[in-house]
Amino acid sequence: MASGNDEGNTPNDDLWRLIGPVTDLSKKQCRLIYSALGYDSDVCLFYINGEFFAMDARCAHAGGPLCEGDIEEADGVLQVFCPWHDYDFNIRTGKSQTGLQQEVYEVKVEEGSVYVKHKSPLSLKPFPPSSKS
Numbered sequence: 001m002a003s004g005n006d007e008g009n010t011p012n013d014d015l016w017r018l019i020g021p022v023t024d025l026s027k028k029q030c031r032l033i034y035s036a037l038g039y040d041s042d043v044c045l046f047y048i049n050g051e052f053f054a055m056d057a058r059c060a061h062a063g064g065p066l067c068e069g070d071i072e073e074a075d076g077v078l079q080v081f082c083p084w085h086d087y088d089f090n091i092r093t094g095k096s097q098t099g100l101q102q103e104v105y106e107v108k109v110e111e112g113s114v115y116v117k118h119k120s121p122l123s124l125k126p127f128p129p130s131s132k133s
């Protein structure tokens with residue numbers, strides 16, 4: 001699959017990334033999805049109350065691992081709490097009461113497979129390190 005290197009010119013439909021089958025991905029409440037762009041662009045895929053959500057995996061505050069955070073629901077609002085400094089992030093919107101904003105991504109389920117709309121290829125396994133000299 002081609003990956004463009006020009007910004008802003010990619011048709012939106014090309015950004016849907018196949019992650020895997022619902023039957024597997026619905027077994028865990030949160031899992032880390034690797035981005036081809038590297039560590040800072042990895043994504044958390046949440047599965048809560050029968051719904052999938054995707055959010056940047058590294059906390060907007062100082063990079064904490066949100067996939068390891070506690071998930072709570074209060075008054076119908078789903079939140080993940082960063083394990084490093086306990087900042088809250090709304091899992092649907094990415095907003096924190098601290099004023100920080102975590103990037104969230106659209107998720108769709110089609111024919112038993114989960115897709116996340118993201119600028120880079122995504123994978124359940126780490127991408128090989130790019131060779132830099």
Ligand code: FES
Binds near residue numbers: 060061062064083085
């Ligand atoms: S790194 Fe997440 S709250 Fe500080």
